[in-house]
Amino acid sequence: MLGLSNSKLSNSQMCWFGLVDCNNFYLSCERVFRPDLRSTPVVVLSNNDGCIIALSPEAKKLGLKRGDVFFKVRPMLERNGVAVFSSNYTLYGDMSRRVMWLLGTFTPELEVYSIDEAFLNLSESFIKDVTLKQYGENIVRTVIKGTGIPVSMGIAPTRTLAKIGSKFAKKYIGYHGCCCIDTEAKRQTALRLTSIEDVWGVGRKIVTKLAARGIHTAWDFTQMTADEVKRNFTITGLRTWRELRGEPCISVAELPINKTICTSRSFPGSGINTLEGLEEAIAAFVDEVVRKLRKQKAAASTVTIFAFTSPHRIDQPSDFLQATAHLPIATSSLPELTATAMQLLRESWRSSQFQYKKAGVVVSDICPATAIEPHLFDPIDRFRQEALQKAIDAVNAKQGRGTVHTAVQGGHHFSERLKADYKSPAYTTDLSQIIRVKS
DNA sequence: TCTGGGGTCCTAGGACCC
DNA sequence: TCTGGGGTCCTAGGACCC
Numbered sequence: 001m002l003g004l005s006n007s008k009l010s011n012s013q014m015c016w017f018g019l020v021d022c023n024n025f026y027l028s029c030e031r032v033f034r035p036d037l038r039s040t041p042v043v044v045l046s047n048n049d050g051c052i053i054a055l056s057p058e059a060k061k062l063g064l065k066r067g068d069v070f071f072k073v074r075p076m077l078e079r080n081g082v083a084v085f086s087s088n089y090t091l092y093g094d095m096s097r098r099v100m101w102l103l104g105t106f107t108p109e110l111e112v113y114s115i116d117e118a119f120l121n122l123s124e125s126f127i128k129d130v131t132l133k134q135y136g137e138n139i140v141r142t143v144i145k146g147t148g149i150p151v152s153m154g155i156a157p158t159r160t161l162a163k164i165g166s167k168f169a170k171k172y173i174g175y176h177g178c179c180c181i182d183t184e185a186k187r188q189t190a191l192r193l194t195s196i197e198d199v200w201g202v203g204r205k206i207v208t209k210l211a212a213r214g215i216h217t218a219w220d221f222t223q224m225t226a227d228e229v230k231r232n233f234t235i236t237g238l239r240t241w242r243e244l245r246g247e248p249c250i251s252v253a254e255l256p257i258n259k260t261i262c263t264s265r266s267f268p269g270s271g272i273n274t275l276e277g278l279e280e281a282i283a284a285f286v287d288e289v290v291r292k293l294r295k296q297k298a299a300a301s302t303v304t305i306f307a308f309t310s311p312h313r314i315d316q317p318s319d320f321l322q323a324t325a326h327l328p329i330a331t332s333s334l335p336e337l338t339a340t341a342m343q344l345l346r347e348s349w350r351s352s353q354f355q356y357k358k359a360g361v362v363v364s365d366i367c368p369a370t371a372i373e374p375h376l377f378d379p380i381d382r383f384r385q386e387a388l389q390k391a392i393d394a395v396n397a398k399q400g401r402g403t404v405h406t407a408v409q410g411g412h413h414f415s416e417r418l419k420a421d422y423k424s425p426a427y428t429t430d431l432s433q434i435i436r437v438k439s
Numbered sequence: 440t441c442t443g444g445g446g447t448c449c450t451a452g453g454a455c456c457c
Numbered sequence: 458t459c460t461g462g463g464g465t466c467c468t469a470g471g472a473c474c475c
Contacts, residue, residue, distance in 0.1 A: 026475085046444035046475095053444070053475065066475080071442045087444090114475090204472070205449075262446055269440080312443055360445090419442085446474085454467085 015248070016132060016155055016182075018120035019162035020103055020139065022096075023150045023170060025116035026054040029095045030085050032148035033427050033435060041082040045070055048266050048419045049086055086420035094428045098147050106139050111252040119159055119252060136178035156181040159250055160243035163200040164190055164218070191219035191244060201240045201250070206233055218244055257298050257366060263288040264306075264360025268419035271310070271355035278307055278345060278359060283409040285361040286341050287402070290334045293363065294393060299330035299372055300363035303337060305344045307359035319354040323347060330365065330372050333385050334392060337363070338406045 022028060026044045031037055041058035045051065052068045062080055064073065070084075077084060096115045104110045109121035120139075127135050136153050143151050154165020161181050168190065169179040181187050197207045199218050209232065215221055221229075222244045230238045239249050263285040272278055282305055293300060306322040323344040331337060341361055374382070392404045425433035 048444070049442085050444045067444085069443050074442095116475090203449085258447075260447065264445065266444065268442085310443080357443090444475105447472105449470105449472085450468105451470090452468095454465100456464085456466105457462105 014124055014157065016122040016124065016157060017159045017162045017248070018107070018122050018136060018139070018153055018155045019159065019166045020099075020118055020120065020143070020151050020153045021166045021170070022099060022116035023152055024054065024056065025096075025149070026087065026092055027056050028149045029088075029092050030424055032095070033424065034083070037083050041080060042085070043077070043082055044085045044087055045422065046087060048268050049421055050266065053087065084422045086423040088420075088424050088426070090426045090429055091424060094426075095147060095149060098428075099143055099149055099151070102143050102146050103139065106135075106142075113252055119162070122155065132182055133178060133180045136180060137176050140177035151177065153178040154181065155179070156187075157246045158243040158248040159252075160200050160240060161187065161190070161246065164194050164198075167194075167198065187246060188219065191222060192217055194218040196221050199240065199244065201236065206237060209233070257296050257368065259366060260362055260364045261289055261292050261300070261366065262360055262362040263292070264358060265418065266358045267356065268417070271357040272307075272359075273352045273355050275346070275349050275352075278349070278356060279342060279408050280410045281359050282307075282341050282345055282361060283338055283406050285359070286338045287334060287405060287409060289361050289363055290332060290337060291401075293332045293366070294389075297369045298366050299332040299369050300337075300366045301327045301330040302363060302365040303327070303340050303344065304362040304364070305341050305348075305359070306362070307345075307356040309354050310357040316355060317353055319350065319356075321345075321348045321350070321356075326365075329375050329378060329380075329382075330367050331385075332369065333389050334406060335388070336380070336385065338408065342408060 027042055030042065030044065039058065040056075041062055041064075042056040043052045043059050043064065044054040046053045049070050051070055052064060052066055052073070055064055055066065059082055062076075062082070064077075064082075092115060099116075100110065100112050100118055103118050103120060107120040107122060108126060111119040111121075113119060122132065122135065130138070132155050136155050140151055140153050143149060152166045152170035154162040154167070154169055155178065156162040156165050165179040165181045169175045169177055172179075181190050194217060196202055196210055196216060196218055197204075199221075210216070210221065215224070222241060224241070226238060226241065229241045233241075242249050265281070265285070267281070272281065302324060304322065304324040306320070308320040309316065309318045311318070325340050325344055327336075327340065372382075395404045396402065425435075427433060427435050
């Protein structure tokens, strides 16, 4: 098997992958600026202070769970002195940027996978005079020293194995934050100790099918034949199988682009009952969706808008608005998608007797921008449209998000109207909120 | 006052048609 | 009188993750 039969999983041209995962990220961000909360129970709430989305081990011990509705558990939180934070995405986004910047100094190739995870290409030619394990431990120390965020790291010949390594690093303190799967013996042990459902890329459906065949660990899976895997689990399953056996064949850049992109929010208080109010919200959601689309250099040809009243208020009239439009040509143009969404909303608007508590925009039928098919009778000058959108992107990148926006969005940022009674300061992005050190 | 997240993917099951 | 198959397409709803 591809040079893995020797005890060392390595040769001189070998390329290694590191996966760095921030521990309990949102919570760690809050604790950086509140060291007094390092060993006390802490929770972070979702948008609108709706429910708990992140919690410290101390909070878990009190029986709290992700998804608990805040106003219901609030008396219990107060009784137990639990520290509560509204989510502060400005802070988390900026802390993430700092972590990623530091990681970038350790590799010629950094793949940011999510707000709290990144892959590092660690080819041996890049690492001088230290072992992989020492190099990894240094990364872990540097990130915590530079940002205050604790991280776990896995290093292995493939991204899938590196992910497994990072889970061991998180679980066992003896790894000093970094678990290296760099020998055949370690690879086998790691796979035997890993349930198949904990493997990156293995979903519920595959787990069920495998369980029926008596396959429960990652190791069991690697003992199937390539033919059998491909026949039952397609090329995607085969890639995971090869990665687990030590052959790299998945890259973040090649991961399939999203099939749907959605932005939605709940409205605090009594909700929205005017067409103008919903127009403003939906327009803000389109703006967000366009940003996400363009970030992955993609375009969509199906747009859906929806709005609904509170499902919990059976004493009030309830309503569910939904409308979908199919565009002849996929687009990521803010004016075009906004106009489409506004038309859908105006056509489906019924009456102001309903208090809408939540609304959103979904785009689907997404394709890479390079794959957009021209249309003979297309009334839109796509070249000019893209030039305009690029100009909008450029101004917003330089002057800040929302500098150029559609008129229907109104002047103010939608996010400022969300409920957030327990928000920490924007310590790192607003001079007036910078932390003060008493002299 | 009165409070109930957000995002993505998959699938079962219905509508419709031959 | 009531039933019988099989394919495609679509969507509501659920599972799962953070």
